[in-house]
């Protein structure tokens with residue numbers, strides 16, 4: 001079934017980063033209020049059974065051994081994790097972490113083809129349609145959650161480097177184009193039937209798959225030293241300056257507060273051992289990015305404007321993203337959205353607790369710069385959105401204390417922070433208010449695509465204070481802490 005919507009026409013609109021460009025790029029268990037902890041009690045990270053990795057509670061799910069490129073995970077994660085740490089992990093967490101580590105060695109399929117002919121056995125049309133309906137109904141909140149999830153996705157190793165390396169989002173204007181294009185493509189995956197090869201959604205999947213494969217070939221074929229130079233703002237891309245006034249404060253706020261910090265250090269060493277075989281655009285990276293599109297809404301629907309959603313609707317949304325992940329080349333065993341809602345929520349909680357929250361204490365200039373550029377770029381078409389308020393809101397939602405940012409909000413920023421809370425937690429439960437916000441966002445996306453050339457030129461030439469200082473001053477000041485170009 002094809003739903004013809006504005007996404008069909010938007011495909012040819014200037015909001016998209018051109019598809020030609022894309023295709024030639026070759027260039028611890030958490031008692032969260034919204035979640036249902038009782039259901040996930042014995043669920044493991046990705047699967048609830050054993051190394052066979054098939055989900056016990058999702059009878060439709062595909063065993064990893066069905067996947068032609070799968071290699072079974074057998075080695076335990078014991079090299080750096082002391083016995084007592086392993087023993088103290090919640091049920092299933094060790095299994096989850098094994099898969100995370102082992103997924104770093106498995107790359108994307110070496111094919112541009114979207115496996116559209118191979119509809120997976122777990123595909124459930126009803127759930128899929130429910131997911132799309134959910135996407136329409138809670139569009140505004142989903143988009144906000146996706147935006148703030150980028151703060152989280154920029155934290156683990158190997159997610160930021162590719163973005164700096166490709167050079168498409170490290171200035172506010174570039175980030176504007178990049179994230180507008182991303183927003184439109186993701187919107188088409190909700191608006192269209194992605195299994196219809198004539199739909200814009202399918203075409204966008206094809207383009208994104210090509211972008212990923214091309215970028216992954218480039219990065220995985222590139223000498224490490226060159227990536228080190230081009231994949232950080234301390235290297236070549238940093239000549240225009242680095243926008244990072246807050247990260248040191250955030251680091252201090254979080255130093256010594258994370259209960260999983262010791263674990264994180266051990267797990268980092270574990271990953272370093274895997275360094276030689278570790279890939280860019282690995283299945284783990286893909287899976288964690290998938291978390292960024294669904295995790296916060298599934299775990300905290302009431303904090304991201306979906307407080308009135310039913311479990312069936314949330315499950316449908318996860319199913320939609322299971323399909324998107326599959327079509328983008330994620331193997332079933334690594335698909336973040338496989339399994340029941342309780343399992344996915346459990347996985348989300350583990351991802352936050354083990355892989356993301358501990359990394360806040362290491363947030364560096366690259367993280368802050370890319371985050372600020374992203375939000376500033378988005379503010380070109382959603383006025384009012386700011387780094388300070390959106391980061392404070394996300395940290396509030398995740399119970400992360402960053403007083404160096406949140407206590408310094410201006411009166412206006414505090415007002416917007418309060419308004420954001422009021423809207424996402426309360427007023428968004430009123431259907432008319434929800435619909436109005438969805439309309440505002442869709443309208444903003446339409447309007448920005450019609451902006452004249454002069455509008456673009458003005459924003460592209462806009463100078464920010466961080467650029468005026470020029471060069472890599474910031475890194476030069478703290479050169480012993482971060483790589484500086486010779």
Ligand code: HEM
Pocket residue numbers: 016017158159160162163166167168169177178179181182185186208211212215281282285286287289290293325328
């Ligand atoms: C489920 C996982 C993922 C989804 C849904 C996704 C989504 C997207 C989308 C929609 C675009 C198009 C952006 C545009 O039109 O300009 C894109 C491009 C891109 N993505 Fe992903 N992505 C995923 C995983 C990843 C991962 C793991 C990485 C690497 C760490 C990555 C890096 C890139 C890069 C480098 C581009 C090309 C544009 C640029 O240079 O920024 N993506 N992705």
